[in-house]
Amino acid sequence: MDSSLTLNNPSQFLEDGMNSVRTILLQCSLVAVVLVMGMSAMAEDGFTPLFNGKDLTGWTGAPGRWTVENGELVGSTKGVKLEHNTFLSTKKSYSDFVLRVKAKLINHNSGIQFRSEQLEDFAVGGYQADLAEKTYSGMLYEEQKRGILPYWKAYTEDERAAVFAAAKPLGEWNDYEITCKGDRVKIVLNGYTTLDFVDPEGAKAGIIALQLHAGPEMEARFKDISIKELGKKKLR
Numbered sequence: 176m177d178s179s180l181t182l183n184n185p186s187q188f189l190e191d192g193m194n195s196v197r198t199i200l201l202q203c204s205l206v207a208v209v210l211v212m213g214m215s216a217m218a219e220d221g222f223t224p225l226f227n228g229k230d231l232t233g234w235t236g237a238p239g240r241w242t243v244e245n246g247e248l249v250g251s252t253k254g255v256k257l258e259h260n261t262f263l264s265t266k267k268s269y270s271d272f273v274l275r276v277k278a279k280l281i282n283h284n285s286g287i288q289f290r291s292e293q294l295e296d297f298a299v300g301g302y303q304a305d306l307a308e309k310t311y312s313g314m315l316y317e318e319q320k321r322g323i324l325p326y327w328k329a330y331t332e333d334e335r336a337a338v339f340a341a342a343k344p345l346g347e348w349n350d351y352e353i354t355c356k357g358d359r360v361k362i363v364l365n366g367y368t369t370l371d372f373v374d375p376e377g378a379k380a381g382i383i384a385l386q387l388h389a390g391p392e393m394e395a396r397f398k399d400i401s402i403k404e405l406g407k408k409k410l411r
Contacts, residue, residue: 222275222401225265225383236263237297240387248397250285250387257389260318262288262299264384271405274353274383276397280306280345283393288318288384289353290377299384302377304353304362306395312342312349313369315362317377318386326372341367348398356405 225233228246241263242249250263269290276287284307291301300319305311315324330338341364343349352363357379361371385397 221403222273223403224401226398226400228398231263233266234263235266235297237261246398247279248385248400249394250385250396251392251394252387253392253394255392257387259296259298260389261297261387262384264288264291264293264297264299264382266382268380268382269402269404270380271356272354273403273405274351274355275399275401276351276353277399278306278349278351279347279396280308280349281394281396282345283308283391284311284386284388285393285395286316286318286386286388287351287353287397288382288386290355290379290381291318291384292378293382293384294319299382299386301381302360303386304351304364306342306349306351308345310339313338313362313364313367315360315370321376324374326370326374337367338364338369341365341369 226248227233228243230243231241231248234241234248236250240250240252240255240261242251248263274287274289278285278287284305286303286305286307288299288301288303291299291303294300298319301317303316303318305314305316314327316322317324327335343365350365354361354363358373358375358377359371360374360377362369383402385395387393387395
């Protein structure tokens with residue numbers, strides 16, 4: 176036997192080994208606690224995931240336009256010239272809610288539809304929280320209906336600039352929070368409230384959808400999509 180492998184103190188060797196095992200078990204326990212706490216917090220907040228991070232279960236869209244990569248919904252028009260805007264839509268409709276979405280625009284124009292109507296050939300009509308390459312990000316648009324809504328006309332140039340400035344640069348994740356309660360609609364983009372207004376003419380229920388815009392080839396990504404349906408609680 177190689178003398179270099181001889182244990183001078185077997186008891187110390189065993190004690191050191193047990194300490195290492197205890198350390199690993201403690202670290203695993205801490206990770207488990209953090210995961211449980213995170214799940215509990217989500218349950219207490221009342222948010223339900225709309226995207227499982229694995230596939231398109233619960234959604235419907237044009238074949239070949241939408242995939243899942245690394246827990247992200249990826250929409251792409253690479254190699255295809257769209258005849259019109261196309262959308263990935265939830266199969267379920269929602270009325271009063273708080274919707275949270277992380278969105279990353281690679282280029283061109285996209286958006287998050289809510290309280291919207293499913294139309295033919297994967298088109299959608301209704302409210303859209305916009306996300307665009309230059310301007311429009313943070314605005315509320317009504318796809319295939321009223322277009323830019325009346326509230327925007329009341330904004331000063333400085334207020335409009337602040338809305339656009341809330342968006343992250345292309346290729347970075349944006350945090351959208353959209354709240355609907357009765358006639359009232361509120362949008363927060365990356366912590367900045369871009370609008371909070373009452374719209375009696377707007378739809379009071381509908382699907383949620385993600386947009387791929389006609390025009391040049393484009394890509395947009397979405398993740399961490401969750402919703403909390405509201406009862407009779409007041410919108411804050």
